[in-house]
Amino acid sequence: MENPLKEEELKDHITISYKPFAKYEYSAGQAISKYLEGLKEGKIIGRKCNKCGRVYVPPKMYCEDCFRPTDEWVEVKDEGIVETAVASFISWTREKIEEPEIVGTIRLFPSKENDYVFPGVFHRICCSYEEVKNMSIIGKRVKAVWKSQRKGDVNDIECFKVI
Amino acid sequence: MRKVGVIGAGLTLFRRRMLETPQELAYIAASRALDEAGLELKDIDCVVIGSAPDAFDGVHMKGEYLAKAGGEKKMVSRVYVGGATGVMTAISAWYHVASGLCEKVLAIAEEKMSPARPHPQSVFKYIWDPITEKPLNPNLIWIFAMEMHRYMAKYGIRKEEIALVSVKNKRNAMNNPYAQLPGNITVDDVLKSEVLVWPVQLLDVSPTSDGAAAMVVATEDVVRRYTDTPVWIEGVGWTLDNTSWPGRELAYPRYLENAARMAYKMAKIERPYKEIDVVEPYDPFDYKELHHLEGLMIAKKGEAPTLLKEGVFDIDGDIPSSPSGGLLGVGNPIAAAGLMKTISIYWQLKGIAGKMQVKKPVHTGVAQAWGDLMQASTVIVMRN
Numbered sequence: 205m206e207n208p209l210k211e212e213e214l215k216d217h218i219t220i221s222y223k224p225f226a227k228y229e230y231s232a233g234q235a236i237s238k239y240l241e242g243l244k245e246g247k248i249i250g251r252k253c254n255k256c257g258r259v260y261v262p263p264k265m266y267c268e269d270c271f272r273p274t275d276e277w278v279e280v281k282d283e284g285i286v287e288t289a290v291a292s293f294i295s296w297t298r299e300k301i302e303e304p305e306i307v308g309t310i311r312l313f314p315s316k317e318n319d320y321v322f323p324g325v326f327h328r329i330c331c332s333y334e335e336v337k338n339m340s341i342i343g344k345r346v347k348a349v350w351k352s353q354r355k356g357d358v359n360d361i362e363c364f365k366v367i
Numbered sequence: 368m369r370k371v372g373v374i375g376a377g378l379t380l381f382r383r384r385m386l387e388t389p390q391e392l393a394y395i396a397a398s399r400a401l402d403e404a405g406l407e408l409k410d411i412d413c414v415v416i417g418s419a420p421d422a423f424d425g426v427h428m429k430g431e432y433l434a435k436a437g438g439e440k441k442m443v444s445r446v447y448v449g450g451a452t453g454v455m456t457a458i459s460a461w462y463h464v465a466s467g468l469c470e471k472v473l474a475i476a477e478e479k480m481s482p483a484r485p486h487p488q489s490v491f492k493y494i495w496d497p498i499t500e501k502p503l504n505p506n507l508i509w510i511f512a513m514e515m516h517r518y519m520a521k522y523g524i525r526k527e528e529i530a531l532v533s534v535k536n537k538r539n540a541m542n543n544p545y546a547q548l549p550g551n552i553t554v555d556d557v558l559k560s561e562v563l564v565w566p567v568q569l570l571d572v573s574p575t576s577d578g579a580a581a582m583v584v585a586t587e588d589v590v591r592r593y594t595d596t597p598v599w600i601e602g603v604g605w606t607l608d609n610t611s612w613p614g615r616e617l618a619y620p621r622y623l624e625n626a627a628r629m630a631y632k633m634a635k636i637e638r639p640y641k642e643i644d645v646v647e648p649y650d651p652f653d654y655k656e657l658h659h660l661e662g663l664m665i666a667k668k669g670e671a672p673t674l675l676k677e678g679v680f681d682i683d684g685d686i687p688s689s690p691s692g693g694l695l696g697v698g699n700p701i702a703a704a705g706l707m708k709t710i711s712i713y714w715q716l717k718g719i720a721g722k723m724q725v726k727k728p729v730h731t732g733v734a735q736a737w738g739d740l741m742q743a744s745t746v747i748v749m750r751n
Contacts, residue, residue: 205395208382208577217386221484222425230497240498261614262499268609288517288617292564296506298486304565307509309517309613320621324614326500336565342520358502 235263238277244356248312248348250323252278261312261323280323282348283367284312289329291336304333310346310364328363341366368465371600372590373749374583375404376710381547381578381698384481389424392579393436393477396703400581405593406471411583413469414438416445417456417476419701419738422490424479437473448607449494449738450651452476453580453705454745457734458603460584461747470586477579478700487575494740496610508572510741512564514617515654519566521618522669524657526566530557531675532653533570533695539682540692542722545707547698548574557653573651576698580706582713598716602634602748612741618669623662623737623744631664634748636731639664644729645715646686647708649736650693659735660688663746683726690715690725705736709747716751 209217232240235251239262242249251263254275258267261280266273289308295301308329315322330349335341346364354360377399379385379392387395393416401408414437418429426432430445446455453476460474480487491507518524531554540549552570560569590597604626608615615621627639636642648659657671665686666674674680680688691697691711694704712732714720735746 206380206382206392207386208380209384209386211384214384224425228497232498236498260611264611268611288513288520290509290512290516290564290566292506292509292512293561294488294506294508294563296488296492296504298488298506305504307503307505308513309617311614320616321611322614324611326503326505326613328503333565336516339516339520342516358499 240356243360244354259323281313284310289341291333330363330365370587371464372597373713375400376582378545379579381576385577389479393433396579396581397437404583411473413442413472415459415474417452417702448743451736451738451743451745452702454736457709461600472584475581476702476706479577480575508564512567517617528672529654530554532656536693536695540696543692571653573694573699576700578700578703580703602630604629605745608742620662626744626746630746645732647734687725709734
């Protein structure tokens, strides 16, 4: 009953193209606005819950675990440990790209190796494909490389680089 | 709570670029499920619809759109927890009956991923945080690759060991008449396939698919009237973690352990690795099946690859895993894929899985799905 089509057979049927037209203007909110302002100054800002001690980076106005407001703004180090890293050979539309984009997550300090949750960021990592492939980058200590012209955007950090 | 059973199920072929519209796919699966149950649409009280993002089909409010497949003039609800939706559809059908609200419920899950241009990947861009993540131009495979590499790094697992999941599932799919990508492949084929986002390669990933699945769920009285080989839903669990995945240990799926504990408690399962006979863990990527077997507590942390190598999860092993062929072999029309896994367990427990039927006798089966941004998990336990 069902009829799967080959790419060329699609032409035998009427198909319609449609491009949605939708634009958004987001409000960053209290926590992320402060975070973005921090980035502009070359700082990574978090928010701490004094009940459980958890530091949220990016910051949150309430602690999800304690379900109460977080208490204070804290500046964390722009240094940490690479938890994981990958090398992408495709764009977000799945086009092939020649030079891989390298991204991963970084557990920022202060934090300890066995923490299940920690202040953490998702960002680019400046290293070679080889270091991703042989996994030597995972576990390395890295530091943010800041752009000289900053505008309050996650891209104010160029990437995280091994120190 | 009332006892709840399954009396019928239906699938469409899982394929890329179906001629049929989403509504037609949903209708085909629903008709097949009603036929297997021996019911007509007029006998159904409530309809539950599951579909992942609206954006795949290019319409808004897909629940209302798909209600044409049998929900008109009936109580209809839609569930959506990303990739975890398929099993959530069955769970939602269960609580409609368990609560005493409905006698007979039709659960339908559909996804048509082919129409998205330039690629369904583009649709996933809108699940990332618009301010802290999207400016890095991520694609969805990035998070899986990050999780896979973390899992490999933490437990010292090699790609060769993970590729065995793809080999097993595509081989199992040879027995599945609905499957899109069955095949006898080798670990070498996986390791030589196109690198997408290292460590993820083309044969580590499930394909783009269109398809639908449907299941009929009913009260104990109805089940006993319609079948001599009942299959009961005895445990369900679902939980949602936060979206702060960069600030979490990615090597272990906490979101799943929480959901599994809830389902096992309800089904009175104390030792999952001893009491579960057959399992369909969610496998949109090969490492994900291993990750989920650990989250389901069928294997200890970091030990699923060893058990896989020993043949424990083979179709003739101690705990056959993805005997249907899973998403890697059958295909991945997201919500439909999760319900397909639930249906696969139902067919195994009823003994009508045909060439997919596992070798050993089975009494307790588990299906599981996972979705959103490393967040949601849904688990269902069934017994015959």
